[in-house]
Amino acid sequence: MPGQVGAIDNLEKEELKFGFIKLTDMAPLAIAYEKGYFEDEGLYVQIEAQANWKVLLDRVINGELDGAHMLAGQPLGATIGFGTQAHIITAFSMDLNGNGITVANDIWQQMKQHVPMEGGKPVHPIKASALKPVVDQYKSEGKPFNMGMVFPVSTHNYELRYWLAAGGIKPGYYAPPQDISGQINADALLSVTPPPQMPATLEAGTIYGYCVGEPWNQQAVFKGIGVPVVTDYEIWKDNPEKVFGVSKAWADRYPNTHLAVVKALIRAAMWLDADNNKNRPEAVKILSDSAYVGADYDVIANSMTGTFEYEKGDKRPLPDFNVFFRYNATYPYYSDAIWYLTQMRRWGQINEHKPDSWYMEVAKKVYRPDIYMAAAKELIAEGKAKNSDFPADDESGFKPPQGEFIDGIVYDGSKPNEYLAKFAIGLKGKQRVVDGKVVE
Template sequence: MNPFHACREFLATLRTHQLRGSGTPAAEREVARRPLGNYLGTGIELSANTILMKSLSTNKPQSLTRRSFVRNSSKALGLASLFGGLPRGWVGGAYAGDGPEVSQLRCGIIALTDCSPFVISAEKGFFKKYGLDVTIAKGANWAAIRDALSSGDNQFTHMLIGMPLASTMGLLGAPKKPMVIPWLLNRNGQAITLKSDLKGKVGADPKALKPFVEKAKKLGEQMSFAMTFPPGTHAMWMRYYLAAGGINPDKDISLITVPPPQMVANMRIGKMDGYCVGEPWNARAIADKIGFTSVTTQDIWKDHPEKVCAFTAEFAEKNPKTIKAVLKGLHEASVWLDDMGNRPEQCAIVSKPNYINCDKEVILGRLLGKLNYGDGRPPVTDEFPMHFSKRNCNYPQPAFAKWWLTQFRRWGMVSTAPDYAGVAKQVMRGDIYAEAMKELGVTDRTQDDTGWEMFDGVKFDPKGDLEGYAKGFAVNSVKEGN
C-alpha cells in the first residue's frame, strides 16, 4: 500500500472514532489493533502510534476542530513519509533509539532437546517482548548451522560449545570466523549409547569395552563410534569415555560424524557400534530397542556445560542492543523451562515436526530426571538432569573454554599450545551477559574459576598448568609443531 494512502486510511479511522464521540478508549483499541507500521509496510509497530495516542489522550472528542485535526494529520503524514523510506526490519520503540538495532532475526537450531530455550522464547513471546521477531530455522547438521551463521543467513544460533572456539581459531576445516558466546544454553542431557549386542557385556565402565575393540582390530574390522561434530561436545565426551577405557579414538576405532537426528537410523542399519549425542536420541534408541545407555555425560562430568547461543563477533559488535534483547528473551524462557511443572508443555511444543520431530513421551522422561539405562540396570533418578537456568547455568565461564582448548591440544587438533586465556576471554563474553542481566535486575551470576573432577578421577584447575594437563593423559594424540 502506498504510504500516503495508508496514512490517510489510518487517520480516517482515528477521525471517525473522535467525531463519533466514541471516546479515547475505542480509538486506542483501534490504534493498537492496526499499528501504523503495518499500514506502511515497514515492519514498524510503534513509531507514529505513540504521538497520535498522546494526541487522543489529551484532546477530548468534542474539542476536535477541523484546524486541530488537520494539524495532527499533517504531523502523522510527515511521519508516514519518513518511515515509508526506512528499510524493512528497522525498529522503532516509542522512539527509535530505545529498541534493538535489528528486529527481524533468524535463529538456527538442531533437532535436540537443548534447542528448547530458542523455541520456547519464540513460541511464548519472550523474544517479542524485547522487540524481536525471530524465525526458528532447523538445520540439517552442525556444519550447516555454522556456515549459516558465518554467512549472515542466521544472526544467532544453537551451537556445541567447542564450535565457536574452533571457528574463531580456524580449526578442523572451519573458515576462520571470530564468534562469541555470551550465553550458555544448558547443562547436562547427553549420553553414550551402545548397540544392543553389548547389553550385559558393557555397563558404565568403558574398560569393559576394550576387549571388544581389540578383538575387532585383530580381525581387521575396527569398531565404529559416532559423534556429531569434531570440535563439539559429543566428540569430546566420546573421546574422553573411550580414553578412560584405554581406547585411543584416533588409532583403535573408527570415529565418524553423523548428524544428531540420524543417529538412531544409522545404528539400526549397523553403521556404528555406539554413539554420543544429545537427547532425545539416546532415549529413542531404547524405545526402539536398538541400543542402551552406557553412561550419561553428566556421569562423565557432573553438571557440565553443553550448548551455547553463539553470534559472530562482527554482528555482536555492531548490534549490542539486539544481542542483549536476545539474551533477555532467553533468560525468561530458561526460567520458565526450569519450572518442572512446565516440562510436559515444553515437550508438547518442541516435539513438533518443525523442531525435534520426536514423540513427546520419549523427550519427557529424561527431562524429568527419570533415567532408564535400557540394559537391565535399575532405573534411577538423575541427580543432574538437563537444566537451563539454575546453578549459574548461563554465565559463559572462561574456565569451560580453557578445558575445551586442552582437549583440542590433547587430540592433536592444534599442533602448538593455544593461547588458553586469550581465546577464552575473546570468545566467552561474560561482559555482554552481565550487562544484559543487570538490566533485568539479575546480578548474582558471575565468573567461577573453581575446577572440577571428571569421572576417571582426573581434576581440572583452570588456574593451573593447562599445557601440562593437556599432555598429561596416558591416552592422547598430542602433536608438536615447529
C-alpha cells in the same frame, strides 16, 4: 512493540532468524519464542531447523542466520581456524549435561560381563574399561570398531573421547590440515553422523555405538536397538553443552539487539528450571512439535522430566540430566571455553604447544560474560530476576577446580598445560602428530 516497558531502546534490527538442530537442548530458543519473551523485547523472530552443524555455522557466518544454537566447540573452533575460519562469540550458554553414549544391543551383551552388578542391575557409572575387551577382540580379528559423534568440535566428540581414553581405549588423533579424520593410531574409529540419523545408523550396523544429545539415546531404547551406557553428567558432572552463537561482526553491528536476545533467552532458561522443573511437561509438549524436535512426547519426556532410561526397563532418577538455568548454567565461563580448547589440543586439532596465556586470550575473545551480565542487570532492574539468580559482579569467569570427572582427574581452567600433562592418553607438552606418529 518497540517502546514497550522493559524493551531495550534503539534496537538496530528487529526482524531476526535463528537456527537450531533438532535436539531437546534447543529448548531456550523455542520457549523464548512460544512464551513471547522475544516479543517482549520488541523482536520479531523466526526459528528454523538446520540440516547439520556445518550448514548452521556457515549460515551464521554468511549472515543468512542472525545467530544459532551451537555446539560449545563451534565458536572456539571457528575463531582459531579449525575447519571454517570466522570470529564467532557467545554471551549465553544454553544448558548443562544432556548427552549420552549408546551402544548396540550385541555390544552391550559383550560389555555386560565386564560391568559390576548389584541386585541384578549394572552399577553406574559404567566405564569404558568394560568396552575395552570388546574393542580389543575386534582389533585382533582385524575389524574396525566404528563409533559415531555429531561433529569434530562437538562436546559429543570430546566426551566420547574422554570416556574411551579413561577406559584405556585410544580414540585417535587429528593432524590438521592434512589429516582431519581424527583416526590416527585409533583403537575405536570415530566419525560424524547427524544426530537424528544416529539410531538408524546404529540399527544398520554401520556404527557400534555413538555419543549424541537427546532424544536420540532414548530413541534407541524405545526402538529396542541399543542401550545408553553412560550420560555426560557421569563423565563430567554439570558440563556445559550448547551455546548461543553469533558472529562478532553481527554483535558489533547490533549491540542493543544482541542484549535484547540474551535477555529473552535468560528468561526462557529461568522458565525451564522454575519451581523444581514444574514447566518441563509443557516444554516437552512444545518440543515434540515437528517445527522443533519432532520426536514423540514420551521419548523426549524420558530424559527432560528428571529420569533417564538405560537398559530397557532400567529407568533411574537423573534430575540434573537437563539443566537450563540453575548452577549458573547460562553464564559463559572462561574455564568452560578453556576445557574445550584443552581437548582440541589433547587430540591434535591444535597440533602444537600453546602457552597457558594463549588459552586465556582465546577464551576472552569468544566468551562474553560482560554482555551476559549487562542483560542480567536489565532483567533485575525490570523486576524479572533477582541478584541472587546470577554470579556476583566480581565473578572471575573461572569455576573452582573441578574433580567430578569419570576418571577423577581434577581440572583447573587457569592451568591448561598442567591439566593436559595428567592424561595417560593424549598430546601433552611439546608433542605433536607428524606423519601419523606422535613426536616430541
